[in-house]
Amino acid sequence: MKSLTNTMRVAPYVFVAPFLVAFLCFYLYPIGTTVLMSFQNVVPGQTSFIGLTNYARIVDADFLDALRVGFIYTFLTIAILVPLPIVFAVLLNSGAKRLNAVHRAMFFLPSLVSVVVAGTVFRLMFASTDKAIINSLLKLVGINPVDWIMGGAPQAMFLMVMLATWRWLGVNLIYFLSGLQSIPEELYEAAEMDGANPVQRFMRITLPLLKPTIIFVTTISIFGGFAMFEESYMFWQGLSPNNVGLTMVGLLFKRGFQQGDLGMASTYGLVLMLIVFTLSILQLKLFGFFKKED
C-alpha cells in the first residue's frame, strides 16, 4: 500500500517530465542564448560582449521596412480575417445542415495544403503576363495588367494578404462557428419575442457573446502577423525588390543565416517578441479582458 501512495506522489512529475525537459532544451535554453547573443558580437572563435551596441544600431533602413511590412500586414489580416469569417460563420450557423457542412468544407480546404503549394498556385494565378487569370479578369473590367510580384509595395502587400486570407479564413471560420454554438438559443428567442430584428440581434447578442473568440482570433493574428515569414518567402525567396516583402523574421533570417551576424539577428528576435507581447496586452486591455479578474 505504501508503494502505491508513493507512486501517486511521484507519478504526476513523471507524467509532466517530458514537457519540463522540452521546455528547458527547446525554449528556456534558446531564449537564454538569444538574450545572451543580443549583447554579443558573435564571430566564431572570438565572440565578445559589446553591451547594448546591437540595440543601439537596431534602427536601420531594413528594420524600418520590416516594421512597416509587419504592422500593415498584421493590421490588414486582422481587418479581413476577423469580420469576414464572422459573417460566414453566422450564415453557416443556421439553415440546411448538409449545405452548411459542404460550404464549411470548401472554405476550410485551403488551410490543409502546404504554404509552398499555395504559393505556387498564387504565383501562377498572379503571373505578370496579361494572359494570366487575375490579369485577364482585370482586363474584363478595363484595368491594365499588373506586375503583382515585382511591381511594388502595394501589389506585394496585396499578394501576401490575399494568400493569408485564402489560407486562414476557413480556420477562423471554425473558431467563430464554435463560438456561436456556445450562445444559448433562448437568448435569440427572447429577443425575437421582444421584437428585435436580425441586425439588432446580431449587434446586441451575437457580437458581445462572441467577444472571447474575437479576442482569441485577434491575439493569434497579432502573433501570426508579426512572425510571418513563409507567405513572403513563397513570392520572393527572401530577396524582395526594395524590401517590399521583408518581415521581422525575414530580417532575422537574412542577418543570421545569410550574413552570419547572429548577435544582431538575436536582437531582432527579442524586439519582435517584445512588440508582439506588448501589442497583445494592449489589445486585451482594449477589449477589457483584464477587468473580469479584479
Add this chain to the structure above:
Amino acid sequence: MAGNHSRFRPFWLIKYPLLFLAALVFLFPIVALVMATFRTGRDLMRFGITFQTLIPQSFDLKNYGYLIDGKDGLYLSWYKNSLIVTVFQTGFSLFLSSLVGYGLGVYRFVGRNAIFVLVLFVMLVPLQILILPLYSMMIDLGAMDTYWGAMLPFLVSPFAIFFFRQYAVGIPKDYLDAGRVDGLNEYAIFFKITAPLMAPAFGAMAILMAQQSWNNFIWPLIVMRTTQMLTLPIGLNSLLTPYGNNYNMLISGAAMASLPIIIVFFFFQKYFLSGLTTGGIKG
C-alpha cells in the same frame, strides 16, 4: 439565428447562392492547381495559370511521370522523408504530449499551476524567433540533415498538451479509483484505463499534428541540407530557382503532396474540426 432551423426560408434564396459563390472563390486555386498539372511546365512558366489552363485539351500525365523518373527519382525520396518525419514526429508527440496533458489534468500536485502557465506561455512563443539558437544546437548535437533534427523541437507539443489536459479534466475520478482498487499503479491506469477513454482526443491531435508536420516549412528548411534529405515542401520549394522554375515537377508534385491530407480530411473531418476548437477557446 443560432441553432438549426431546417425549415425552408425565403432568405435562403439569397444566402446560399452568395455563400456558394464565395466558397467557389476559395476552392478555385485548388481546382486551378489540378488543371494546371496537365499543362507543360514551359506553358506555365510563360503564361501562368490562364483561362485556357482551366479547360485541359488532354489529360496529359507527363508531369506526373516526372515525379517518378525526373531528377533520378528525387521526388520519391522527398515523399519518403516527409512520411518518415510525419509518422515519427506525430507518434512521439502524441505519446509525450498526452502524458503531460493527462498529468496536468488529473493530478493535484505542487507546481501544477506554474507548469500549466508555462505551457500556455510557450504556446505563444513563435518558433521563428528561436531558430538561430536551435540551429546551433542541432549542429552541436550532430543532428543537421537528419530526421531527428527535423523532429526534435516538435516532440512535445504545447498545444497538444493543452488539448489533452482539457480532455483529461473531464474524466471522472471514479475510473482512476476503480483502477487503484484493482491494484494498478498510476502508469498502468493511464495505459489501460484513461488513454483508451481519451481516444477522440488522440484522433483529433493525430490529424492536426500530422498535418502540421507534413506541411512544416521553416524548420526543415534550416535543418535539411542535402537534396536527398529534403521534405516535400522544402524539396518543392527548391525547384524555384533564379535560373528558372521547374514547373513540370513543381505543379504535379504540389498536387500529389496535397492529396493525402485532403483524403484524410474527407474521411476524418470531424476530428479535424474538433482538434481546432475543443482546446482553442475554452480556458
